Amino acid sequence: MERYNFKSIEDKWQKFWEENKSFKTIIDKNKKKFYCLEMFPYPSGKIHMGHVRNYTIGDVLARFKKLQGFNVLHPMGWDSFGMPAENAARQNNLDPKTWTEKNISVMKTQLKKLGLSIDWDREISTCSPLYYKHQQEFFLELYDKGxxxxxxxxxxxxxxxxxxxxxxxxxxxxxxxxxxxxxxxxxxxxxxxITKFSNELLDNLDSLTKWPHKVKVMQKNWIGKSFGCEIKFKIDGSEKIKEIECYTTRPDTLFGMSFLALSVDHPIAKLYENHPDFLKFKKECSKTGTTEESLASAEKIGFKTNLIAINPIDENIKVPIYFANFVLMDYGLGAVFGCPAHDQRDLDFAKKYNLKINTVVSPNLDDETFKIKDTAYVDKGYMINSSFLNGLEAPGKSIEKAIEFLEKNKFGKKKINFRLKDWGVSRQRYWGCxxxxxxxxxxxxxxxxxxxxxxxxxxxxxxxxxxxxxxxxxxxxxxxxxxxxxxxxxxxxxTFVDSSWYFLRFCSAGNKEYGFNAEETNYWMPVDQYIGGVEHAILHLLYSRFFMNALSFNNKNFKLKEPFEGLFTQGMVCHETYKDQNNNWVSPDELVEINGKKFLKNDRKQKIITGPSESMSKSKKNTIDPEEIIHNYGADAVRLFILSDSPPEKDVQWSNDGIAASYKFIQRLWNLHQKILEKINNNCKEDIDNNFEKLTNIFLKNVSNNLINFSYNKIVANLHETYNQLFSEVDKRYTSKTLVENYQKILIAIMPIIPHFANECFEQVSNNKSLTWPIVNEKILVEKSTNYVIQINGKKRAVIQGEKNLTEDELSVQLKKNKELDKYIKDKKIKKKIFVPNKLINIII
Incomplete structure (x- = not known):
């Protein structure tokens, strides 16, 4: 039997798709549109297995929608500005443009080898002046809008x-x-x-019903809307400064306050601008970044002033004022009060400078002796040692009561704050817009x-x-x-500016006058399905959402607020990690396996330590070259494997055995195809039964549902199961028409997964029949009979088969014909019958 030659067949179909522009897309208002987009790659030099998985997932969906009759936009581009190109230029004395364009050429060829249904006529590159000209126009437009x-x-x-x-x-x-x-x-x-749209960015998340819940939670936390209070503290020790304001989300813990901390850029810092120790301290603070992570991980240091803050909720509480490296001027008001008992950062600071630790929240209502030692208590509880707040639930009623007191006495006011900060977009580098x-x-x-x-x-x-x-x-x-x-x-x-609007450019990729125009964006946008890694859940997605709000602000012609209607975040591709005896990372290509143990190819005496399976990375050398795998096994085998073992949203473990098994399975499918071709012309004129048609429709229904639900691994399982059933069914007697029509439907259903193989087989049995997604015949899937359980006094005594929807009387007639039941009910008085339609009858005697 002829073997499946994946190289010639994949080359044939890739050439056909390219020459015929099979995936070129234009506006067609007679069709429903579907915009499928995977996050575009950075042209680093070669594609990796993460790219293979990401773009295969998107391609499966794009092909499915096209077969369903949608007008599918499925473009590709290059996120081509950035530091790696500039660093490579420095290291190798290259021009970043030349380096980048060479990488794009290599990666484009590799992606085409995967058989992706891309409209390459819409290809864009963010480092092209044709692209960033429009980005500069948008910058000036936003500048004019303030x-x-x-x-x-x-x-x-x-x-x-x-x-x-x-x-x-x-x-x-x-x-x-x-x-x-x-x-x-x-x-x-x-x-x-970006903060101008804080509320919109937060509130609109609720409308994104096709986004993963975890991503929306991450964005909500990053935007960080909080309800708190701005509090005024009177100051002792200065003729110039009489009060300081600070923002807090926990005004109820004021009775636990033991210090007030300021940013080194607070206006009060002017009082110390000639103080040598303060200037030294300020310089030390510059070693700490501005992010919450940087502040949290840095050692907490402070500079004590000669000023005293008076607690507005109890003027007998007077505390020292410090400048501290963990307070930033752009959060709140550049001042925070420290409550060491209920904030770990404040506790660390208080211990370092021997400040009081006053416990004001206890886990138990009646435990006023609760004390803090090395760990701050940050959970829910009840107020203690807090005068009029004692006994109140914290946080909750305690905060409301504290704010009520502060507002009544004009010591503070309720305030909403956001964790989100404006987006600094300046970068001190060459290779950018x-x-x-x-x-x-x-x-x-x-x-x-x-x-x-x-x-x-x-x-x-x-x-x-x-x-x-x-x-x-x-x-x-x-x-x-x-x-x-x-x-x-x-x-x-x-470079995140570049990727904040590229999905709009795909709608009008060839337009030199505008970055995009209303007709095309109104037709194509929003992106129906966006696919990419969860690592971009905050950065890229939030910035893209901001960009849409910014462009639509005071713009009657552009009202799109959300760019991505659906979002799918795929898992990583993982591989075992290896180290030699000197603790150096070793790549899989450097290894040889002997008697189940791994050794270096060039030093077989040195054993290899196998580490955990982790996301593929160059630094840990646990990568697999997709180009080599495609060369050895074919694109369809790679696609089949990358979809098979895990749900797309979960990590997938790379396995050499797995890719080999996928390759062999496609060969088995080819052998089955050859067998079907032989049968088509030799079958009888009449069908013996309709099992083949039923089998086909079960497969179609499963595949359709699994495509809709992104359960691509289940489709591979469906295909394996159907293959086994088909292999036995083909030998039965069917007309050529039955065999061909149902086999064609099966081939169309697997085209999104293994497109080269399926198109080749379909061509051989189709007579140029058009490609449309087959409709499931639900009628043939309806079972006409069912099993009825027969119980006597609640115990199962028999199972009989009968037509569906029998009445109790009709089923009782059937029971009388069953001699097996005579020994249980003959000559017995039946007290009652309990009948459950299509399931059971329980006879009580």
Whole structure:
């Protein structure tokens, strides 16, 4: 029997799809649209298995919807600005543009080898002036709306990449790319006013019913709406400063207050600007980043002032005022009161500086002796040692009562606050979108007129080791506009700006005049299904949602608020990790297995330590090259395996045995196909039974439901089960028409999963029949008979088969014909019968 030649067949169909532009999309108002989009990749050089899984999941859905008759937009592009290209240019004396374009070419070829149903005519790259010209226009549009501003502010400074990081780009106090410990630095920065839409971004989450709950929770927590109170504290020790305001979510713990902490940028800091110890302390604070993670992980340090704060809720409580490295000026009012017993950070600070620890919340209502030692009590409880608040539930009624007291006595007022901060978008690097701003001789910012856009990056002949090359390019930096001399802004935009609107550009990818137009976005948007990693749950998704709000703000022609109607977050691709005896990471390619044990290929005496299975990463060398796997097994086998073992939202474990099994299964499917081809012309003229048609419709129904529910692993299981049934059914006597029609339906149903194989087989049995998703024949799936359980006094005595929906009398007639029951009911008086339709009858004697 002819073997399945995946190389020639996959090449054939990929060539066919490309030459015939099978996936090219235009607006067709006679069809329902479906916009399927996977998060576009960074062109790092080669695709990895994470890409394979992400784009296979999206491709399955896009192909399914196309077969259902939808007008499917399924585009691809490149998130091509960013530090890796700039770093590679520095290390290898390359131009980032050349490096990036070469990588795009390689990765595009690799993605095509997967057989993806992409409309490549809509391909975009964010580093192209054709793309970022429109981004610069949007920047100026937002500037005119008051949604972009410049100010001096403390920022997260990455000392290795020498650039600013947004809060979301700092992970556990370190830069998300370089891993450097982030510092605090004061710079003039451009900001997007994302906080203007805090309420909208929060409230609109409830409308996103097709988003994972966990992602919405993450966004809600990041936006961080809190209800609290602004409190005024009278100050002793200064003629100039009479009071300080601070924001808190727990005014009920004021009786536990033992210090007041200020930011080093608080106005009171002016009193100490000539104090050497304070200046030294302020410099030390710059080593702490601006994120909550950085502040939480840093050692808590303070500078004690000579000022005293008076507790407004009890003027007998007077506490010292400190400057502290964990207080930032841009949160609340740059001041917090410390309650050590019920906040771990405050407790650490109090212990370090020998401050009082006053317990005011107890887990038990009657336990007023409850004390704090090394761990702050932060759970629910009851107020103690708190005068008029004693006995109240905390938090809850205690907060309401405290705010009521403060407002009544004009010591404070109720206030809503948000954790979300404005988005700092300035980056001190070359390889990014230039900011379309210039500065006059007074250093005042001016917009670059639209006719001078795009502001393009100058070619860089040689990179400095560190810093921003644009700063030293005098020829580019100095510019004349309308006869006046200006200096260009040398910061470039955060790459997350590039990805905050790219889904709109796909709608109008070829439009040179506009980034997108109303007709096309009104037809295609929102994205019906967005697919990507959960690691982007905060950063990218939140910024994209902001961008839609910003563009629609004061814009009658653009009213889209939410870009992604549906969101699916796929799991990681994982692989075992390996180390040699010197604790060095070892890649799977370097290993050989002997008698169940792993050794280095070039040193078989050295045993290998097998570690846990983890997400594939270059640093741990547990990666598999997709290009090599596709070359050895074929794209369909890779697609089949990557979908088979786990639900798409869960991690999948890579297995060499698994990919080999998928390859063999496709060969078995091919053998079955050859068998069916032989049978088609040799079958009888009349059907013997309709088992084949029933089997087909069961398969169609299962596959359809599993496609809708993203249960792609179950589809693979459905296919295995149906293969086994088909193998035995084919030998039965069916007409050629029955065999062909049902087999065609099965092939169409597996086209989203293994498109090359399915299209090849379909072509051989279809006679150019059009491709449409088959409709399930529900009637044939309805069982005409059922099993009835017969009980005597509650005990099962028999099971008989009968037509569905028999009445009690009809079933009783059947029972009289069953001699097996005679020994239980013959000559017995029947007291009553309990009848459950289509299930059982219980005879009580």
């Amino acid at each position: 949604l972009v501003y410049r100010k001096e502010n403390y920022v997260n400074w990455d000392p290795i990449d020498e650039t600013v990081l947004a809060n979301e780009q700092v992970i556990d106090g370190r830069g998300w790319r370089s891993g450097a410990i982030v510092e605090r630095k004061k710079l003039n920065q451009w900001f997007f006013n 230039p900011i379309p701003i210039v500065y006059d001789e007074n250093n005042q910012p001016k917009k670059i007129p639209k006719q001078f856009l795009p502001v393009e990056l100058p070619p860089i002949k040689k990179f400095k080791t560190t810093g921003n090359p644009l700063d030293s390019d005098k020829e580019w930096k100095e510019v004349t506009i309308d006869g006046k001399k200006y200096t260009r802004e040398t910061d470039t935009l955060d």
